Amino acid sequence: MIRAYRQEEREAENEAWLEETLASERAEQAEEEENLYCFVCGRPITQTRQRISVNGAHKHTFTNPAGYRFEIGCFREAPGCGQAGEYSDFYSWFDGYAWCYALCSSCRVHLGWVYRGEDTFYGLVLDRLSSSKENFPSPS
Numbered sequence: 001m002i003r004a005y006r007q008e009e010r011e012a013e014n015e016a017w018l019e020e021t022l023a024s025e026r027a028e029q030a031e032e033e034e035n036l037y038c039f040v041c042g043r044p045i046t047q048t049r050q051r052i053s054v055n056g057a058h059k060h061t062f063t064n065p066a067g068y069r070f071e072i073g074c075f076r077e078a079p080g081c082g083q084a085g086e087y088s089d090f091y092s093w094f095d096g097y098a099w100c101y102a103l104c105s106s107c108r109v110h111l112g113w114v115y116r117g118e119d120t121f122y123g124l125v126l127d128r129l130s131s132s133k134e135n136f137p138s139p140s
């Protein structure tokens with residue numbers, strides 16, 4: 001009797017383990033699908049789960065001193081970005097934050113800005129990120 005009970009318990013454990021494994025596999029796949037890629041070369045830049053809200057919104061529309069309009073999204077991390085230039089607070093779109101350029105670390109195209117203040121975040125131009133890499137050559 002005791003033996004049979006233990007056997008059942010073990011099967012239940014196995015099932016829980018299997019469920020957990022499948023769930024984490026599904027989560028991994030979802031994460032992969034939510035990558036955002038460089039619009040030029042297809043390098044993974046950030047993920048949708050890195051989206052944050054700054055001053056109450058994820059998306060912001062700004063016009064720079066040269067008159068160009070940008071729609072940017074705020075991201076906590078952008079591991080595919082490199083930084084360029086010195087931090088400057090000239091015409092910063094976010095009070096209290098200095099900025100420098102955020103470039104694709106693969107093809108160096110300008111993707112947005114890194115903001116540094118009491119914390120650091122990325123403001124990336126949304127139409128320079130692609131949610132699919134289908135149109136790009138496979139990464140080498």
Ligand SMILES: [Zn+2]
Binds near residue numbers: 038040041042105106
């Ligand atoms: Zn690129």
